[in-house]
Amino acid sequence: MKNRLLKQLASETAVYGITHTLGRLINFLLVPIYTGVFKPEEYGVVSVYYSLVAFLIVVLMYGMETAFFNFTRSDNPKKVFATAQISLVVTSFLFLLLALTGQQSIANFLEYPDQTGYVRIFAFILVLDALSNLPMAWLRFQKKPLAFGAIRLVNIGVNVLLNLYFIIWCPKLVSMGYAPVFYNESIGIGYIFISNLVSSLVMFALLIPQWKLLREGFDSELWKRMWKYGKPLIIIGFAGIINETVDRILIKKIMTDNADFEVGVYSAFYKLSMLMTIFVQSFRFAAEPFFFEQSKGEDPKATYAKVMHYFVLVLSFIFLGTMVFLRQIAPIIIRREEYFNHPYAWYITPVLLMANLFLGIMYNLNIWYKLNDKMRIGMYIAAGGGLATIVLNLALIPVIGIMGSAITTLVVYFGMAVASYRLGQQHYRVPYNLKIIIFYIVLSQACYWFYALLAKGFPEVQFLWSVLALGLFVMMAYFIERPTKNRKFAG
Secondary structure: OHHHHHHHHHHHHHHHHHHHHHHHHHHHOHHHHHHHHOOHHHHHHHHHHHHHHHHHHHHHHOOHHHHHHHHOOOOOHHHHHHHHHHHHHHHHHHHHHHHHHOHHHHHHHOOOOOOHHHHHHHHHHHHHHHHHHHHHHHHHHOOOHHHHHHHHHHHHHHHHHHHHHHHHHHHHHHHOOOOOOOOOHHHOOHHHHHHHHHHHHHHHHHOHHHHHHHHHOOOHHHHHHHHHHHHHHHHHHHHHHHHHHHHHHHHHHHOOOOHHHHHHHHHHHHHHHHHHHHHHHHHHHHHHHHHHHHOOOOOHHHHHHHHHHHHHHHHHHHHHHHHHOHHHHHHHHOOOHHHHOOOOOOOHHHHHHHHHHHHHHHHHHOHHHHHOOOHHHHHHHHHHHHHHHHHHHHHHHHHHOHHHHHHHHHHHHHHHHHHHHHHHHHHOOOOOOHHHHHHHHHHHHHHHHHHHHHHHHOHHHHHHHHHHHHHHHHHHHHHHHOOOOOHHHHO
16 A cells, blocks of 8 residues: 555656656756856846745745645635635735835835836736646646646746747847847846746636636635634745745845856856756655645555655755766856856855755655644744844855855755754654665765766766766665665665
């Protein structure tokens, strides 16, 4: 039974992973375009705006997505959806009204006072995305990963095509003496945002069929319970976004000299941890409804422990694979030479990769407080992490610049994972096999340093050392996982 459930999770993760990964890879192709066309300081502006979006979408959702999955266990799922979505409609339009009336103040705060047009665009993007999130969650609840993935791919495809049109094709047509339709050369990076707006509108339109569920009506008593459950998730989500994105904003605020350049370099090299973040996000799409569903099954704790085991194995392999081929991957993704001229350019990626590994572990661990209505404890963990992120960034950025932000991210995610594990074992003891989890993390590090020493001594055959390091990791993992007496070690 346990193996069947794991296969179910693996298959759903694979479907979400294929569609999500394909979508992200298509979207990721924009990074070489951005870094090839725009200077680091221009790319830094893009990063600052998207960091703000990440903060605000958490506020606009106020925990309703996770509350939806939780309350479908005890209430009519259609009624739960309708209640949450009607609530989101009301609050989203209130937000839109406030954003449009306060657009100049927002632009002034971001230190781009002449860019109120960008503020308006992002206000609409946020509302469209907030109103699309729950219909997408409904598809996950209905176990329709193909429909979910298809809509995501259309959304990303529209975004990519519009970016190619406005940023690549239109300038070429202008240089050839033509006047492209819907193109104004002075808009520049603004076309990145316009493309996002159109793609969000398309996704919203594709999800309109899910809105028929609103006929179930609004249940005020149910909403009160969902709000009570979801309130701590606002702090948890907000703190999580602080951990993920506040570094760009603080770099912008603290490093007054070439601040946009620093943000641009940091953001570009952060993108090199793409494979790790794609896998973690794909896992989250499949795992959240899976974990809630399995909580009612037989021996769910053993299932959660086994999921963590294989999850860390895959994350460790991704870390190693990215690091041993980093020198080959980076120039393909980051096209302009000035990005690589930054003194910390090559050093922040391994730190951020390891940070995202612990972030993935933390996502896996956090199920204990969601299942047991201990959201307040989760809120304290998240708030502590958010506070630590701000304090450490303020302390380290003035000293070591963007490297300080990378180190802060690693320290905070590691600390939050440890805190979640220790508190979780007190309230909802899951028999995680710490021995094998630590072993795979250490093994990936050891294999990387083995590669690094050989590559430094014999750089002319660097590819051989990359393959050898990966092969060593796979061989060791196979030895541990094979069905022999070693299974006791693997748990």
